[in-house]
Amino acid sequence: MGDLHMEADAEAEAESVNGHSSSDDDRKRLDIYPLSCYYFGSKEAIVFKDETLYDRINRMKSKYAAYGLRTCVEAVILVELFKHPHLLLLQVRNSFFKLPGGRLRPGESDIDGLKRKLSRKLSATEDGYESEWEVGKCLGMWWRHDFETLMYPYLPPNAKKPKECTKLFLVRLPESRKFIVPKNMKLLAVPLRQVHESHKTYGPIISGVPQLLSKFSINIVDI
Amino acid sequence: MGDLHMEADAEAEAESVNGHSSSDDDRKRLDIYPLSCYYFGSKEAIVFKDETLYDRINRMKSKYAAYGLRTCVEAVILVELFKHPHLLLLQVRNSFFKLPGGRLRPGESDIDGLKRKLSRKLSATEDGYESEWEVGKCLGMWWRHDFETLMYPYLPPNAKKPKECTKLFLVRLPESRKFIVPKNMKLLAVPLRQVHESHKTYGPIISGVPQLLSKFSINIVDI
Numbered sequence: 001m002g003d004l005h006m007e008a009d010a011e012a013e014a015e016s017v018n019g020h021s022s023s024d025d026d027r028k029r030l031d032i033y034p035l036s037c038y039y040f041g042s043k044e045a046i047v048f049k050d051e052t053l054y055d056r057i058n059r060m061k062s063k064y065a066a067y068g069l070r071t072c073v074e075a076v077i078l079v080e081l082f083k084h085p086h087l088l089l090l091q092v093r094n095s096f097f098k099l100p101g102g103r104l105r106p107g108e109s110d111i112d113g114l115k116r117k118l119s120r121k122l123s124a125t126e127d128g129y130e131s132e133w134e135v136g137k138c139l140g141m142w143w144r145h146d147f148e149t150l151m152y153p154y155l156p157p158n159a160k161k162p163k164e165c166t167k168l169f170l171v172r173l174p175e176s177r178k179f180i181v182p183k184n185m186k187l188l189a190v191p192l193r194q195v196h197e198s199h200k201t202y203g204p205i206i207s208g209v210p211q212l213l214s215k216f217s218i219n220i221v222d223i
Numbered sequence: 224m225g226d227l228h229m230e231a232d233a234e235a236e237a238e239s240v241n242g243h244s245s246s247d248d249d250r251k252r253l254d255i256y257p258l259s260c261y262y263f264g265s266k267e268a269i270v271f272k273d274e275t276l277y278d279r280i281n282r283m284k285s286k287y288a289a290y291g292l293r294t295c296v297e298a299v300i301l302v303e304l305f306k307h308p309h310l311l312l313l314q315v316r317n318s319f320f321k322l323p324g325g326r327l328r329p330g331e332s333d334i335d336g337l338k339r340k341l342s343r344k345l346s347a348t349e350d351g352y353e354s355e356w357e358v359g360k361c362l363g364m365w366w367r368h369d370f371e372t373l374m375y376p377y378l379p380p381n382a383k384k385p386k387e388c389t390k391l392f393l394v395r396l397p398e399s400r401k402f403i404v405p406k407n408m409k410l411l412a413v414p415l416r417q418v419h420e421s422h423k424t425y426g427p428i429i430s431g432v433p434q435l436l437s438k439f440s441i442n443i444v445d446i
Contacts, residue, residue: 084380140438153434154415154433154436156307193379196375212434212435213376214363
């Protein structure tokens with residue numbers, strides 16, 4: 001086992017609660033597999049831009065002037081542990097948490113860009129990533145309407161030219177695969193319950209993921 | 224004009240921000256129409272069960288023993304005002320806020336039950352409600368896993384027999400219609416921004432609605 005770290009989960013002993021019958025055709029099923037189905041290893045570190053908030057805003061401004069709206073694509077990936085869905089998060093420099101993903105290149109499609117980013121951060125090789133990730137529907141979008149504002153899940157009426165958009169996509173895992181993570185990042189499996197209840201730790205986008213997933217019927221597959 | 228009250232919205236003068244191009248096919252469009260397209264009137268009051276929290280929990284317990292899981296269906300309905308989407312909420316007894324909707328009868332489908340409830344709370348007549356409401360996809364589900372617990376957008380692992388489920392559905396409005404509201408309820412149009420930022424006023428289910436809607440591209444139709 002490499003870089004997979006598990007957040008504490010106090011009441012994790014009970015039985016599955018899935019399989020409720022429902023007359024609602026809109027309720028979609030999402031199969032998830034035990035954490036033990038996956039292999040976790042590490043690879044060379046990724047170089048991060050080490051910059052101040054001031055530098056970052058300046059970089060965003062010059063990029064915006066050159067390319068317009070900045071679009072980030074991020075993946076919502078679940079595994080099962082202790083009969084509860086866990087969300088995969090990357091932790092950078094032992095401090096902040098992020099969903100796997102990143103910024104699109106100019107002209108790149110959402111799906112291609114997300115597959116490229118996922119391969120860079122979660123796969124052994126960055127070649128042939130096309131078929132490796134099953135990217136599903138867009139679950140939600142968050143907008144930054146000016147360089148120095150927070151992100152919101154809507155566009156305010158005065159935001160004529162938003163500066164950044166972050167799109168969340170459901171990524172369904174196969175029954176088995178390898179995750180190979182850069183040495184300077186940690187991959188965590190965090191209980192959905194903890195994600196929902198820890199707004200301050202994870203921020204509004206990540207802590208809102210359980211809501212975005214709530215329309216799915218999560219089916220824990222026994223292997 | 225009858226029972227439509229508008230919550231304050233300080234910065235509501237700017238232009239529409241819709242019509243951003245997107246290469247993402249998953250981005251769905253949601254047409255919304257100006258508040259002025261709708262007529263608001265009132266009708267006879269609805270009788271509420273006036274009960275203590277203790278009575279309410281006891282009633283839930285006996286209903287659960289008789290019928291099992293209690294399912295509530297609620298509608299997410301938007302109108303446009305000051306170029307910003309507004310969510311329709313009912314205010315009961317000048318205190319708490321709720322989405323229009325209510326509890327299903329035993330055996331009733333989600334869609335039929337929601338149409339019945341919407342007609343009861345928002346229409347002149349409760350007959351012929353079948354065709355009057357365009358109920359869309361389920362946006363999310365919240366669970367109460369025991370009688371005295373809060374609701375969560377997931378089932379905890381120890382919740383073998385959840386007691387209540389609240390399902391949120393998108394309801395698309397036509398270009399024009401009448402809303403006829405019981406005299407003892409107020410229908411409010413609340414800016415999405417205010418809904419998102421006022422967790423304490425509206426509670427977790429309502430304040431999470433902007434996130435659930437964030438995958439849609441909201442298109443303000445000029446009439």
